[in-house]
Amino acid sequence: MPIKVTRALVTGALDGSLRNASFRTDPYFGFAVPTSVPGIEPHLLYPVKTWADKATFDATARKLVRMFQQNFVKYEKQVDREVLAAAPEVRIAAE
Numbered sequence: 001m002p003i004k005v006t007r008a009l010v011t012g013a014l015d016g017s018l019r020n021a022s023f024r025t026d027p028y029f030g031f032a033v034p035t036s037v038p039g040i041e042p043h044l045l046y047p048v049k050t051w052a053d054k055a056t057f058d059a060t061a062r063k064l065v066r067m068f069q070q071n072f073v074k075y076e077k078q079v080d081r082e083v084l085a086a087a088p089e090v091r092i093a094a095e
Helices: 003-015 054-078 081-085
Strands: 023-025 032-034
Touching: none
Parallel strands: none
Antiparallel strands: 023 032
């Protein structure tokens, strides 16, 4: 992700300009991702579109979810149910 794009997304979140954007749900982590942002090429908002090998992207994304889940175990007892419910979970069918 180019730093210029990251800055534009953070700025949009902080200044409220993303408030009225359309969003999709990330199939790996389940968080909301804008589908278009002025000044950002749309394909950058869909990480899989930036990888030449889609299978490698999928394997890498699933590995990242597993790593997050394994690391978060040490914090589970310190958070409420709402936080636990927001944990990443691969939400797409295995191919």
